[in-house]
Amino acid sequence: MFRRLLSFSEAQEAIQKNLKAKPFGTEQIPLLEACGRVIAEDVASTIAIPPFNRSTVDGYAVKAKDTFAVAENSPVALSLCGTVNVGEMPKITVAEGQTAEIATGAPIPEGADAVVMVEHTERKEAKIFVYSAVARNENVMKAGADIKKGETVLRTGAVLGSREIGALAALGLAKVKVYKAPRVAVLSTGAEVAEPGKQLPAGKIFDINAYSLSAAVRENGGAPVFLGVFPDEKNLLEQALRKALASSDAVVTSGGVSVGPKDIMPKILGSMDNSKVFVCGVAIKPGKPVTVALVDGKPVFSLPGHPTSALLTFYLLAAPVIRSMAGRKADKPLEIRACVSTRLFSAKGRRTFVMVRLKREKSGRLVAEPVEAGLSGAITTLAKADGFVEVAENRQFVEADEEVTVRLFKGGLAF
Amino acid sequence: MFRRLLSFSEAQEAIQKNLKAKPFGTEQIPLLEACGRVIAEDVASTIAIPPFNRSTVDGYAVKAKDTFAVAENSPVALSLCGTVNVGEMPKITVAEGQTAEIATGAPIPEGADAVVMVEHTERKEAKIFVYSAVARNENVMKAGADIKKGETVLRTGAVLGSREIGALAALGLAKVKVYKAPRVAVLSTGAEVAEPGKQLPAGKIFDINAYSLSAAVRENGGAPVFLGVFPDEKNLLEQALRKALASSDAVVTSGGVSVGPKDIMPKILGSMDNSKVFVCGVAIKPGKPVTVALVDGKPVFSLPGHPTSALLTFYLLAAPVIRSMAGRKADKPLEIRACVSTRLFSAKGRRTFVMVRLKREKSGRLVAEPVEAGLSGAITTLAKADGFVEVAENRQFVEADEEVTVRLFKGGLAF
Numbered sequence: 001m002f003r004r005l006l007s008f009s010e011a012q013e014a015i016q017k018n019l020k021a022k023p024f025g026t027e028q029i030p031l032l033e034a035c036g037r038v039i040a041e042d043v044a045s046t047i048a049i050p051p052f053n054r055s056t057v058d059g060y061a062v063k064a065k066d067t068f069a070v071a072e073n074s075p076v077a078l079s080l081c082g083t084v085n086v087g088e089m090p091k092i093t094v095a096e097g098q099t100a101e102i103a104t105g106a107p108i109p110e111g112a113d114a115v116v117m118v119e120h121t122e123r124k125e126a127k128i129f130v131y132s133a134v135a136r137n138e139n140v141m142k143a144g145a146d147i148k149k150g151e152t153v154l155r156t157g158a159v160l161g162s163r164e165i166g167a168l169a170a171l172g173l174a175k176v177k178v179y180k181a182p183r184v185a186v187l188s189t190g191a192e193v194a195e196p197g198k199q200l201p202a203g204k205i206f207d208i209n210a211y212s213l214s215a216a217v218r219e220n221g222g223a224p225v226f227l228g229v230f231p232d233e234k235n236l237l238e239q240a241l242r243k244a245l246a247s248s249d250a251v252v253t254s255g256g257v258s259v260g261p262k263d264i265m266p267k268i269l270g271s272m273d274n275s276k277v278f279v280c281g282v283a284i285k286p287g288k289p290v291t292v293a294l295v296d297g298k299p300v301f302s303l304p305g306h307p308t309s310a311l312l313t314f315y316l317l318a319a320p321v322i323r324s325m326a327g328r329k330a331d332k333p334l335e336i337r338a339c340v341s342t343r344l345f346s347a348k349g350r351r352t353f354v355m356v357r358l359k360r361e362k363s364g365r366l367v368a369e370p371v372e373a374g375l376s377g378a379i380t381t382l383a384k385a386d387g388f389v390e391v392a393e394n395r396q397f398v399e400a401d402e403e404v405t406v407r408l409f410k411g412g413l414a415f
Numbered sequence: 416m417f418r419r420l421l422s423f424s425e426a427q428e429a430i431q432k433n434l435k436a437k438p439f440g441t442e443q444i445p446l447l448e449a450c451g452r453v454i455a456e457d458v459a460s461t462i463a464i465p466p467f468n469r470s471t472v473d474g475y476a477v478k479a480k481d482t483f484a485v486a487e488n489s490p491v492a493l494s495l496c497g498t499v500n501v502g503e504m505p506k507i508t509v510a511e512g513q514t515a516e517i518a519t520g521a522p523i524p525e526g527a528d529a530v531v532m533v534e535h536t537e538r539k540e541a542k543i544f545v546y547s548a549v550a551r552n553e554n555v556m557k558a559g560a561d562i563k564k565g566e567t568v569l570r571t572g573a574v575l576g577s578r579e580i581g582a583l584a585a586l587g588l589a590k591v592k593v594y595k596a597p598r599v600a601v602l603s604t605g606a607e608v609a610e611p612g613k614q615l616p617a618g619k620i621f622d623i624n625a626y627s628l629s630a631a632v633r634e635n636g637g638a639p640v641f642l643g644v645f646p647d648e649k650n651l652l653e654q655a656l657r658k659a660l661a662s663s664d665a666v667v668t669s670g671g672v673s674v675g676p677k678d679i680m681p682k683i684l685g686s687m688d689n690s691k692v693f694v695c696g697v698a699i700k701p702g703k704p705v706t707v708a709l710v711d712g713k714p715v716f717s718l719p720g721h722p723t724s725a726l727l728t729f730y731l732l733a734a735p736v737i738r739s740m741a742g743r744k745a746d747k748p749l750e751i752r753a754c755v756s757t758r759l760f761s762a763k764g765r766r767t768f769v770m771v772r773l774k775r776e777k778s779g780r781l782v783a784e785p786v787e788a789g790l791s792g793a794i795t796t797l798a799k800a801d802g803f804v805e806v807a808e809n810r811q812f813v814e815a816d817e818e819v820t821v822r823l824f825k826g827g828l829a830f
Binding site for chain 2: 031032034035036047049050051052085086087088089090104105106107141145146147153154160161162163164165166167168169170171172173174175190191192193195196197198200202203204205206207208209210211212213214215216218219224226305307311314378379380382383385409410
């Protein structure tokens with residue numbers, strides 16, 4: 001079995017090369033349900049928007065040149081030839097010396113080429129007095145001014161938010177083609193792991209990873225399929241893995257990877273038919289025992305059992321794959337510069353990830369403070385952290401007060 | 416009817432004072448479905464985590480003092496008294512001169528106070544040779560070291576992501592109390608507005624706002640209820656509003672607010688029973704005609720019909736209310752500093768919001784470039800923008816190259 005510890009960069013490259021993760025299917029869904037999904041096609045408009053020259057104000061449609069003679073206290077009088085309402089094509093034509101009442105959003109009638117705002121007019125029976133000259137096209141939004149017919153409005157890979165969904169609605173689309181969310185099976189291993197919701201049996205701990213990893217799958221555009229907790233027993237685990245592979249597009253397991261007598265997941269992955277293990281241990285801390293394989297053409301991530309290690313290795317190595325499968329483009333991570341509050345040590349020869357909390361000092365300086373170093377089994381380490389700092393493999397430590405890049409866990413932080 | 420134009424700050428204050436938006440209900444949901452929801456209670460742990468002193472390595476549980484005599488090339492020999500597996504409470508006691516095999520995560524047996532890593536031992540039949548001294552508590556995670564019994568782990572208002580859900584699972588919670596998502600009715604008005612999904616009738620435009628606003632409601636933690644498009648007709652609209660109020664917690668309408676003959680929404684809101692209009696026009700651009708009322712004790716936002724104005728006024732005035740109703744804390748908006756590419760003019764006496772696109776120049780300078788100024792009816796203005804710049808009421812313009820704050824529409828931008 002493959003056993004050399006890869007460096008973090010080598011692991012990333014091996015994952016990219018062996019998995020070539022990409023979206024694997026699309027579906028048509030109603031536009032109203034598309035918020036947060038990823039569009040799976042370039043969308044070009046089949047219509048011009050607006051579809052006709054429209055008035056941008058309430059007022060009177062005129063021939064602009066009929067208003068050029070307007071001077072201060074000397075309005076021009078035009079005769080009212082009709083009204084144009086919104087939502088209908090005008091049947092009238094505005095001839096020289098004439099004007100038509102028009103509402104915001106209504107099509108400009110034949111013959112007119114500008115609109116005078118109602119505030120600059122006075123109506124006396126069938127005469128409209130215009131007190132302000134307008135230029136051609138003034139207060140007119142030309143057909144196609146917003147979107148031209150044939151113009152590409154959205155490109156494959158865009159995440160659909162309120163603004164993008166508005167643009168698709170403008171084109172008259174009631175449905176949109178999006179990438180299918182990859183189904184990601186999540187299973188926990190370990191004889192000590194008990195399901196939450198019941199009394200905790202003696203000697204056991206509650207299952208954390210299945211819950212945190214399922215949520216992490218969702219955060220990255222996948223659909224988690226929670227399969228349960230399995231003991232560290234080869235046949236049962238292999239069965240569970242086969243079932244997971246049959247029913248989903250990727251598998252994430254946690255536990256059963258340490259170097260002790262229960263080091264079972266890498267062995268199973270190494271011995272299964274149609275399996276290729278290409279990452280088996282990475283020189284990182286925490287998270288060294290992470291194993292990645294391709295089984296039946298599907299990615300399997302075997303993550304450590306420690307909650308912080310499991311979630312961190314998920315963020316670092318599994319999340320980019322699931323994001324690609326969901327059709328999301330690689331997001332540049334949200335980062336911020338801060339000074340470390342204390343010296344941060346690295347694990348010899350391993351890229352070390354130190355969870356930190358950010359604090360703004362009275363002086364205005366932003367400080368990154370490590371969260372309880374040394375408790376890699378702790379779940380609260382991650383819950384209390386705002387992000388992490390990387391210490392490179394070839395550095396012994398980061399000096400106190402040194403400025404570093406903090407990779408943030410989420411946006412919108414109050415700094 | 417109330418008619419004075421409020422300043423932007425006055426409008427914000429009036430909304431805060433009159434609506435006092437707060438969450439209006441909670442529900443228990445399964446932890447696996449809680450991703451993205453807001454927790455509605457402080458959660459304290461009813462157990463210590465870990466619940467027992469546990470080994471953090473695979474190795475041998477010992478009395479630390481039995482290893483103090485270890486010197487280089489001079490191991491100490493201990494007799495194996497048993498094995499402690501994970502998931503069960505040990506039945507053995509480690510006496511002086513003894514040791515017990517122990518796996519990562521297993522409870523430390525009675526009598527032992529440290530664990531020697533398996534790598535630092537050698538096994539010869541029932542004797543374990545220890546090659547490295549350990550201090551008391553070395554490789555032991557003490558009960559409660561991660562979370563103490565009674566410790567508050569999460570506080571009301573936290574948004575549940577992978578890390579928070581992991582922490583709740585650790586406590587053994589299979590369900591969690593979250594704030595109910597406010598149901599927000601969305602309705603469009605206008606005779607020119609047609610539903611997407613069909614051929615566009617002459618003189619009409621597709622409904623954009625119902626779709627963009629429904630998505631925006633969702634992005635802010637609400638559950639949109641799309642009620643359809645209604646003509647600008649007083650009785651029909653009032654009926655639709657009453658129906659919307661009966662079936663939801665807040666209402667957002669668009670259109671029917673301009674100063675022309677179709678200025679119908681503010682009039683309806685002003686004349687309805689049990690209604691208080693407290694914002695009716697705000698000195699901002701775009702978005703001046705926005706109206707906000709409290710009807711039957713529920714917020715009603717009447718937004719302009721122009722797609723960009725509708726969505727921007729939603730972001731500025733309605734979103735904070737819906738977020739509060741959803742139990743979300745006020746997020747500080749994501750902002751970035753950039754230089755404007757050209758002079759930005761303000762509308763006289765109105766706070767002006769200029770949509771901008773961000774570009775990184777070769778020199779490294781970040782530049783904010785206005786997106787097609789002057790097309791406030793355009794939907795693509797917003798779809799093409801990365802964020803907006805505010806020009807204060809008392810400024811004529813922002814000079815080209817001046818550094819300004821850009822409020823970003825979303826996180827994770829690639830800069």
